[in-house]
Amino acid sequence: MNILQEKNGTELAIALEGRLDTMTAPELEAALKDAFEGVETLVFDLEKLDYISSAGLRVLLSAQKTMNRQGSMKVTHANEIVREIFDVTGFADILRIE
Amino acid sequence: MKQKRRPGIAFTIICAILLSQAAFAVMVQAIGAILFTNSFKKEYATSTYYMANTAAALINGDHLDGYAAGEAAEEYELTRQRLDVYCRKMHVSLLYVICVDTSDYGRFVSIFNSVDNTVDNTSYTEWELGFRRDTTNDEYRKKYRAMYEKTAPYETVYRTTRLNGHNPHITTMVPVSDSAGNTVGILCIQRPMRELRDAYRPYLVSVAVWAMVSCAVTGALAAFYIRRQFLRPIQKTADEAIRFARENTKGEPLGKISRLREIDDLAGAIDTMESDMLTYIENLTSVTAEKERIGAELSLASTIQENSIPNIFPPFPDRTEFDIYASMTPAKEVGGDFYNFFLIDDDHLAMVIGDVSGKGVPAALFMMVTNILLSDRTHMGGTPGEILTYVNRNLCEHNKADMFVTLWLGILEISTGKVVFANAGHEDAAVCSKDGAFALYKTRHGFVAGGMQGIKFRDFELQLQPGDKLFLYTDGVPEATDGENRMFGMDRTLDALNANREKTPQEILEGVHGSVDAFVGEAPQFDDLTMLCLHYIGADKKNDVHELTVDATPENLGAVTEFIDGVLQEAGCPMKTQMQIDLAVEEIFVNIAHYAYEQETGKATVLITLGQDPRAAHITFLDSGKPYDPLGKKDPDITASAEERKIGGLGVFLVKKTMDNVQYVYRDGRNILSFQKNL
Numbered sequence: 001m002n003i004l005q006e007k008n009g010t011e012l013a014i015a016l017e018g019r020l021d022t023m024t025a026p027e028l029e030a031a032l033k034d035a036f037e038g039v040e041t042l043v044f045d046l047e048k049l050d051y052i053s054s055a056g057l058r059v060l061l062s063a064q065k066t067m068n069r070q071g072s073m074k075v076t077h078a079n080e081i082v083r084e085i086f087d088v089t090g091f092a093d094i095l096r097i098e
Numbered sequence: 099m100k101q102k103r104r105p106g107i108a109f110t111i112i113c114a115i116l117l118s119q120a121a122f123a124v125m126v127q128a129i130g131a132i133l134f135t136n137s138f139k140k141e142y143a144t145s146t147y148y149m150a151n152t153a154a155a156l157i158n159g160d161h162l163d164g165y166a167a168g169e170a171a172e173e174y175e176l177t178r179q180r181l182d183v184y185c186r187k188m189h190v191s192l193l194y195v196i197c198v199d200t201s202d203y204g205r206f207v208s209i210f211n212s213v214d215n216t217v218d219n220t221s222y223t224e225w226e227l228g229f230r231r232d233t234t235n236d237e238y239r240k241k242y243r244a245m246y247e248k249t250a251p252y253e254t255v256y257r258t259t260r261l262n263g264h265n266p267h268i269t270t271m272v273p274v275s276d277s278a279g280n281t282v283g284i285l286c287i288q289r290p291m292r293e294l295r296d297a298y299r300p301y302l303v304s305v306a307v308w309a310m311v312s313c314a315v316t317g318a319l320a321a322f323y324i325r326r327q328f329l330r331p332i333q334k335t336a337d338e339a340i341r342f343a344r345e346n347t348k349g350e351p352l353g354k355i356s357r358l359r360e361i362d363d364l365a366g367a368i369d370t371m372e373s374d375m376l377t378y379i380e381n382l383t384s385v386t387a388e389k390e391r392i393g394a395e396l397s398l399a400s401t402i403q404e405n406s407i408p409n410i411f412p413p414f415p416d417r418t419e420f421d422i423y424a425s426m427t428p429a430k431e432v433g434g435d436f437y438n439f440f441l442i443d444d445d446h447l448a449m450v451i452g453d454v455s456g457k458g459v460p461a462a463l464f465m466m467v468t469n470i471l472l473s474d475r476t477h478m479g480g481t482p483g484e485i486l487t488y489v490n491r492n493l494c495e496h497n498k499a500d501m502f503v504t505l506w507l508g509i510l511e512i513s514t515g516k517v518v519f520a521n522a523g524h525e526d527a528a529v530c531s532k533d534g535a536f537a538l539y540k541t542r543h544g545f546v547a548g549g550m551q552g553i554k555f556r557d558f559e560l561q562l563q564p565g566d567k568l569f570l571y572t573d574g575v576p577e578a579t580d581g582e583n584r585m586f587g588m589d590r591t592l593d594a595l596n597a598n599r600e601k602t603p604q605e606i607l608e609g610v611h612g613s614v615d616a617f618v619g620e621a622p623q624f625d626d627l628t629m630l631c632l633h634y635i636g637a638d639k640k641n642d643v644h645e646l647t648v649d650a651t652p653e654n655l656g657a658v659t660e661f662i663d664g665v666l667q668e669a670g671c672p673m674k675t676q677m678q679i680d681l682a683v684e685e686i687f688v689n690i691a692h693y694a695y696e697q698e699t700g701k702a703t704v705l706i707t708l709g710q711d712p713r714a715a716h717i718t719f720l721d722s723g724k725p726y727d728p729l730g731k732k733d734p735d736i737t738a739s740a741e742e743r744k745i746g747g748l749g750v751f752l753v754k755k756t757m758d759n760v761q762y763v764y765r766d767g768r769n770i771l772s773f774q775k776n777l
Contacts, residue, residue: 022652022688051677053684054749064740081677088755089748090736 003031010038010071015045020056029059032066040071047077052085064094074098107332108324115320116313123309127302134301135258138294139268143254146270146289149188150252154285156180157195157210159276162283165209166197166228174227178210185212191220191267192288195274203242204233209283218265218290245273246281258294266291331356335365342372346379396459400428403462406469407438410763411604415718415770418643418707419512420447423603424630425611427574427623434461434503435572435626436469440476447510448476451524451570451630454503455546464501468493468547472507482507482520483557486547490522490555493548502548506570508560515562515634520555522547525573528595532565536595538588564636564710567603569595571610574625578614581621586614602759603631635709643707650691650702650721658687658704665706666715671777678756679715679775685749686719686728686771694723694769709774714758718772725764728771729754 001018012035020028042063046052052060060075067073074096078086086092157177165174185193195210208225215221225231233239241253255269269288273281331352338352349372352365404426411423424437434454442448450472454461471492475485486507493503506527508519519527523546530536544555562568571591578586590613598609607629614627646661648654662683666676683704690702705718733754734747754760757773764770 021684022655051680053681053688054745054752055688057748058745061740061743061745068740081674085681085752088736088752089734090738093737094740094743 001027003028005031005035007035007039010040011043012039012041013043013045015048017048019051020049020059021051021053022055025053025055025059028056029062032059032063036066036070039067042067042071042073044073044075045077046075046079046082049079049082052082054089057085057089057091060091060095072096106329108321108329111324112317112321116317119309119313119316123305123313126309127305130301130305131298134298135294138291138297139256139258142268142289142291142294143252143270146254146268146287147252147272149190149289150270150272150285150287153181153184153188153193153287154272154274156184157274157283157285159274159282162195162197162209162274162276166207178212181210182212185214189217190214190287190289191217192222192269192286194225195283195285197283198233198242198246200246203239203246206231206233206242206284218267218292220264241271242284245271245284248273248281256291258291266294327356327358328361331358331361331365335361335368338372339368342368342375346376348372348376399459399462403433403436403466406466407436408440410765412761412763412772413439414441415763415765415772416705417441417512418709418716419635420510421603421633421635422447422449422631423607425607425628427611427627429574429623429626430458433457433626433628434465435574435628436465437570437628437630438469438473439630440473442477442479442509445512447512447632448473449508449510449568449570449630449632450476450505451572451628452503452505453524453572453574453626453628455501457626460499460501464499464503464548468503468505472505476507476509481557482509482518483555486520486522486544486555487553490547490549490553491551494551497548502546504572505547508568508570510562510632510634515564515566515636517560517562517568518557519560520544520557522555523549525571525576527560528569528571528592529560529562530567530569530595530599532563536567536569536592536599538592562634564634566634567599567606568632568634569606570630572626572628574627575610575614575629577625578618578627579621579624580618586617590617603633604759606631643705645703645705647701647703649699650687650694650723651699652688652691654691655684655687658683661704662706662717665708666777669708669713669715669777671715675775675777679717682753682757682773682775683717685753689728689749690719690721690723690769693726694721696724708777713777714774715777716772716774718770720768720770722768726769727762727764729760729762 001016001020001024004015004017006013016028018024044060064073076098078097083097086095086097158173161170161173164170181193191214193210193212194208196206196208198206208229208231209227211225211229213222213224233242237255241255244250244253252270252272257264257268258266267288267290269286271284271286274283274285276282334355335352338349341349351369353369354362355365356362407426408424413422422439424439426433426435426437428435434457436452438450440448450469452465452468454464454468468489471489472485475488486505489505503522504524505522506519506524508517508527510517521541522544524543526538526540528536529539539560541558542556545553576586576588576591591610594610594613595606598606601609610629611627644661644665646658648657659680662679663676666679671679687702687704694700694702700721700723703720705720707716708714709716728750731747731750733751734744753773757775760771760773762769762771
């Protein structure tokens, strides 16, 4: 999985490519941990994310909890498969999905 | 709100007694006053009459008319003085003599008039001789006439009440006669009835005082008596009843606690009730204990019965050529229905369904015997007809209770789909061809097993094609009865089957069960409800099983996913479905890798089979780790907010949501989790 970060002042955009699963989720978690500092707006671009499993959902949930405290977070361009998983697990109600 | 305290019995009764006493006292006073007044009046009238007669004797009646004209003045003066003296000495307030005009008695002339105002504190003035006046009223007029006509020796007018400022007094009149005996005038004496008034008040006061004393005494006596003979016993009885209700233990008997019969009866009844109740409770306790013991035994028996037949599904997770499901719902704790199925060898599956006559424990025992005989004999080989013949013979030999059982026994040759079966008085099986509908497969029935010695049972054949389904049932299904005694019937059974015919055997049985339940409604289940359904998939797909065994570590996830994706891509699986299956595979495999073997590393095996009818991927995970049912866990609350969300359980939840027929079973030391997904 590729993680592309782009920071613009207090805004952080993260584009994910490939599969966010049990093996790759820790990578994203580590990357986020370093990048949260001073971020007020966090945007995930999931356009090229093929796949997400519960391990990936866990990382998104903890990112959402962090951003609840220091700003806002949104998820964009999720594909049909990923969006269905958000729906089934109730994440669609928690995340701001655009 | 505070409830108003209601008055007690003692208060009410004493109030009632006092009130009635007061009423009685008033009545006595009233009656006494009337009697007293009457006797007093009578006494007064008589004495006044004598006084008047005495006064009248002083008057010379012959000259009475003349006095007014001034005749015999000396005699008049003498008589007047005598009368004055008489008036004063006799303590009368008025003494007068009048001559009444006898034409209508409406006027009179005063002759003598003596007044003594000191007697009764009056203020009369004396009438002079010849003073004329109209008669006071009709009462006087009538009485004057009586005097003149001599119809009464004297007349009396009473004034017993205070009237126009005058005290009570009596006026008595007597005739004054001349020497010839004719009435020439009337002598009236007005005498005060002071004594009446004076005697009246003390009388009333004394009656009132005595009434009050009597009220107080009887009130106190009543209070004392009520408290002792009534209230205390009642209170004691009530306390005992409350104590008993709370403690349910034997207490001190109340015994004789009052002289009042009703109270005593009540106390006696409470005593009797307590001892009866205690006896009853004792009986009930032992009966209940007995019932509980029987209940526990029945429940154990029911468990034994349930476990004597295969009840873990899927029963053969690694057999892909068929899918089988069965269910049994006994009407009582233990039932006489049963089903059974087992592999005789790699290529032969035996299926049995049976219904023992009767219900409950006897039927359950008979069913156990039948089932054991049947499965033992089946394992020894032979056709269903031979097996049933053997079973019948053995059942008959030891059947003292005249019980019997209907049986349908079939043996499926898995590689060809050929079913050989025999029927001992059981319902016909229903068969559904791949593209058709369920229909009964009718054959001749043999006699019921256990009913008669020496019966031979015939074999019949039935060819199943891949995709066909076979449905077996007991009469509990078509004979399920609703509240209005209508039966579910074979037509409804077939309808329910056909409504679900595309589904898996488990879903078909659940569908039929649901239809029966909806039909029966509130009516109690009368008969056992037992069903079995076989889906024959066919042996030719057997080669499609792909198997991979790896160490159960997260690092091997890539290898597992690659293996699954390879099979799916070859089968032309759509990308979206493949992603969903990948997700399920990852969640299950990661679960095994993390939890199954704790610190050690064990193996995990994944099987994937591609079913053709319908086109579906069947995936099974097997591991030898500690027994753990991931499906038993409660689903996560997906409506909670981000802060409240727990991440655990989400993976399995996703599998349940996106895959079909997710099942778990622990068998032969292995966790077996399987699911399928239509392609």
